[in-house]
Amino acid sequence: MGIHSDDNAQGSLDFLTAISIFLLTMAYLVLQIPAIFAPFESQSADLQPVAYRTCMILAEDTGWWRNESTNQSGADWENASLNDVCRIGLAANKHNPNDFSKLMNRGKICILSENKIKELNRTYNSNRIIDHSNKSYTMHSWIRYLLGLDIIRTYSYNISLQYLNGTTAHPIYVPNNTHPALCIGNQVPETAEIEKMERLVAIEGDCGVGYLNIGDTNTSNITMGLPHLDSFTVKFENFSEKNRTADARLNVTLNNTDYNNVSVINESGLFAGGWHTFNRTVIDDYLCDSNNITVNVSWCNVSYMWVNRSDWGDRIGGMSMPSAKLVVCIW
Incomplete structure (x- = not known):
């Protein structure tokens, strides 16, 4: 009787059953473990x-x-x-x-x-x-x-x-x-x-925007409260007619029940551009007995301006706007 060789392999039925159970168990655990710990997880x-x-x-x-x-x-x-x-x-x-x-x-x-x-x-x-x-x-x-x-x-x-x-x-x-x-x-x-x-x-701060003719004056009224207020900053940007920046002007006055149109800034010419600040000393000199003051800002030949209030944040470095x-x- 001759010996026959066979290249076909056969797996054990017990082995196939065991590996199937193992894979199903692992799949179940992978799905269930996150749900088990979910109540203890952070919402961050x-x-x-x-x-x-x-x-x-x-x-x-x-x-x-x-x-x-x-x-x-x-x-x-x-x-x-x-x-x-x-x-x-x-x-x-x-x-x-x-x-x-x-x-x-x-x-x-x-x-x-x-x-x-x-x-x-x-x-x-x-x-x-x-x-x-x-x-x-x-x-x-x-x-x-x-x-x-x-x-x-x-x-x-x-x-x-x-x-x-x-x-x-x-x-x-x-x-x-x-x-x-x-x-x-x-x-x-x-x-x-x-x-x-x-x-x-x-x-x-509050700002007014518009194209202003050289001969016109625009006025903005802003009411601010004491005693938190330490200073104002008035800032300008963009002259309407750049070839006539020397005609720009800035006039800031303060008003209350005791004082009328106290001038604290009155400038014109090239140096009217940029930003200008008047501090608490000026306010104390004229308005120390007042709880509220009105700031009147007039300007000419300026397209964009705003008034910043020092009590709306901290002053950092040379910034003209308060930080918070x-x-x-x-x-």
Whole structure:
């Protein structure tokens, strides 16, 4: 009898059964282990990007409004009807370099507008009910909706503008007269897991924009409160007629019940460009007995100007704008 060779291999049935059970068991464990530990996992992985995105939108975006019936839109949402607001942002508007009366759909990154800050805070505290996208919102929920904080889940939020030396335990809010300039949202809880995001920002003051003829004078009136106020800074940019910058002029006067049209800055010519500051000494000399003062700013041949208030932040280096921190808490 001859011996026959065979190249075919056969696996043991016991081995195949064992390896199948092993693979099924491993697959089950891989699927079940994350669910077992899910209740003990932190939510910070979810909160951190939401807090970062919210802080970035407020600090870098101007916001946007659009009226469907008139087909008009713009970045100055603070001047539009609340029903037309599409996005909320606090970044100061950039202006068309060829026409300073027109706004561009880009913000000055980390330079916030005093007007937008005031409007956001005023809107939140107005306690209105608004119909938006066929749904009724309180001001709290409307702002949450525009910031995208109720898409996947509903987040609680607290947004404020604070001095640089403020802390979580002892926040120091930038004041608007006797109230915080910006402090909106839920009260931050002491026990919940919270994601806090801060952005260092500068504050651009109330501004008036327009093309002014050489012979014209434009006046802007801004009321500010004492005793927090230490100084004013008036800044100019872009002369309407660059070949006649020597005709620019700047006149700043202070008024209250005891003094009328006290002149603190009266300059003309080339040196009227740039920024000019008068300090607390001037205010004390004339207005130390007053709780409120009115600043009258007149200018000529200037396309863009603003008045910065020292009490809206800290002075850093030679910056003409006060600095503060935008604080966003999400939970």
